[in-house]
Each structure stands twice: as C-alpha cells, then as structure tokens.
Amino acid sequence: MKIRAAHPADAGDIAALWNAMIRDTDATFTTQEKTIKGISAMIAERQGAFWVVEAGGVNGFVTYGPFRNGPGYAATVEHTIILGQQAQGRGAGRGLMRQAIAGARAQGHHVMVAAISGANPGAVAFHGKLGFTTVGQMPQVGRKGGKWLDLILMQKIISGP
Template sequence: MMIVPMADAHAEQVLEIYRLGIEGGDATFETAVPDWAAFSASRLPGHRFVAVGADGEVLGWAAVSRVSERRVYEGVVEHSVYVHPSAAGRGIGKALLRALIASTEAAGVWTVQSGVFPENAASLALHAACGFRVVGTRSRVARHHGLWRDVVLLERRSPIVD
C-alpha cells in the first residue's frame, strides 16, 4: 500500500468509499454523495490523500476542510478519513491520518479536529492512537434519519506548530 496525493483520477473510487461510509450509518450526517466538483471544492488542496493498493485500487482516503474563512482560524482544519469496508483493520486509516497530520503540520496548521459518532468505535480508537483527544460530546446535536445523534468532538494540537 502507498499513500499518495488524491487526484481527479481517484474520483470514482473515493466517492464510492464515501458512499459506503454514508450507507454504513455511523460515519457522517451526510445522506448523499456530492459530485466530484463539489467534493473537491470543499477540501483543501495539499491535504488530500488516498491509500492505494498494489493493484491501483483506492483503499481509503483522508482530506481536510476549512473550519472558518476568518484569518484567526487559518491554522485549524476539520478532517475526514474513510476506509473501504473490505480494507478495514489493516492500518490504512492510521497511515492516512499520519500523512494528513504531517502535511498539515508542514503547512503550519496547529489544530486538526473532527466530529465522530460515539457508536463509531473504530474511528474513536484510530484517533486516540494518532494523538487526538476528546474535547467533549455534543448531545443530540442533529437528526440523522429522523433520530437525534450525539457527536464526540476530537482534536489534535500540533506539538511542533507554534
């Protein structure tokens, strides 16, 4: 497996992995996959990666988005990491998240954050293993398929970016 920058050539497979995450029910509040143009426009270039298997298949992806357009938050991003269900448990998420952390730190980003459903134990464990801390839980923050859902807020403050 190799971690490489996400490119337009990966679009179909990235969006399929996203679709599978949406259908799984515990990855996102989103209910539909955007088209590639919308997906790409909402993620920052330079901090988008895919894990590619020996056969060229995309096994997972990670990317960041701005949390705000305000200058004071220029060093804070929100990230997503998704792994194809057939590739789960092979360290792909950890490799993607580590690549994302390295790229954001190199760019001067001091905080990477995310919101994770508490039922997503694998994601919570992944983030803990990569140095994220639980900030708190937003109880009943929004409805998802008609049910109120909580979100665990996670962040990783860079130890090298001042």
Template structure:
C-alpha cells in the same frame, strides 16, 4: 500499500467510498450522495495546504484522508479539520492509522497549529483510532445530528501540532 496525494482521476474512487458511508452509515451527516461533479469540486477545493491523501493498493484507491478549513473566520486559519474514510473491505488492516498519521504530518508540514476531528458519538473504533495518533476528546455535542431516524452526538477531538 502506497499513500500519496490525490489526483483528479481519483475523484470517482473517493466518491464511491464516501457515498457508501452517506447511504449506509452515520459516520457522515451528509444525507445525499455526491455526484461526480460535486466530488471533483470538493477535491479541487483541497489543493495546496488543504490536502487529500489516498491509500492505493495494487493501483486501486481503498481509502482517503483530507484536511479542510475548520471555520470561515480568519482567526481560525491555523486550525484544520481532518476526515478519514476507509473502504469497508479494507478496515482492520492498519490502513486508517497509516492514513491518519500521514495526514497529521501533512498538516504539521503545512504549518497548521492544531487539527480537529468530529466523530459520531457511538463510533468507538474511530475514537480509538484518533486516540492512537495523539488526539484527545475536548467535548461532546449532544444530539446535533439526525440520520436514519436517530439523534446523533458528535465527539470533538483535537491534536496540537
């Protein structure tokens, strides 16, 4: 397994992994799949300090993790939010922990002070994954999302760098 910075050519693979979660799960609150153009723009916006890492297995992208700005206001500039997605058939192999650990290291090397994660409330595997690399729960936002006819909580997690 190779962990590396994403390249423009990875946009379609990232889009495929992400869109499967948009249409089939509540781990993202997006309701509409991304087009390839939207995915390319998303990837372009995460260059420099706001990195995207991919996990590659035998030349195929099977997961990704990203850093995004936490909030727009300048005082938040040293805080980032991370996201992580693993292709369904690759889960349970330690890939999530490897990617998450590496994106935390990237955030630290880039000089960020803290990293946030927002996890849908019932996703115990993701909450456990984040705990395993040093994130702690700092709050729960009750019924802030609605998808597939259900109200969804968000568990807010944080790791100081």
C-alpha cells in the same frame, strides 16, 4: 499499500467510498451524497491536503480543510478519513493520518480536529490511539434515520506554539 496524493481521476472511487458511508451508516450526519464533479473540485482546491491509499485500487482517503470560517481559525483544520473494508486493520488509516498531520503541519496548521458521530466508537478509539484527545461531546446535535446522534469533538495539537 501505497499512499499518494489524490488526483481528479480518483474522484469516482472516492465518491463510492464516501457515498457508501453516507447511505449505509450513522458515521456521518449528512444524507446528501457526494458527486464526482464535487470531489474533483475538492481535490483541485485541496492540493497538498488530500491523499488516497491504494491496495488493488483506491481503498481509502483522508483530506482536511478549514475548521471554521474567519482568520482566527486559520491555523485549525478538520479532517475526514474513510477506509474501505479491504484497507481496514492493515495500517492504512494510521498511514493516511500520518500523511495528513505531516501535510497540515508543513502548511503551518497548529491543530487538527476530528468531529465524530457518537454512533462510531471505533473512530473515537482510532483517533485516541493517534494522540487525539476528546475535548467535547454535543448530545443529540445530529439527526439521521429518525435517530438523534451525538457529536464527539477530538483534537490534536500538531505543531509547536
């Protein structure tokens, strides 16, 4: 497996991974699928903040962006990580997260946030193993497929004061 910076040419593979999660799971509350054009633009906007893992093709990615608007939140980022079946259980997720944390730290960010669906306990466990701590749970703030879903907020301080 190889971790590298995402390129616009990866947008189709990234869209396939992201849209499968949107369509087939409650791991995200959105129902609006990503477009190749939109992902290409995101890759261009997020230079140094978007990576893929290759193992016979793109099998996962991580990216981060602003947590909230406004200058007071400038040092805090929220990330998205998605792995295809072929990459799961092989260290790809840990490798992608190490890369994202190092990249965010190098860009001067202080905190990384994970906003995780309560329907995705595996993601909570994964982030816990990486040193993220649960800082809040918001019951029934999401709705998808006729179900109310909880949002679990986890964070990791990634740089010194």
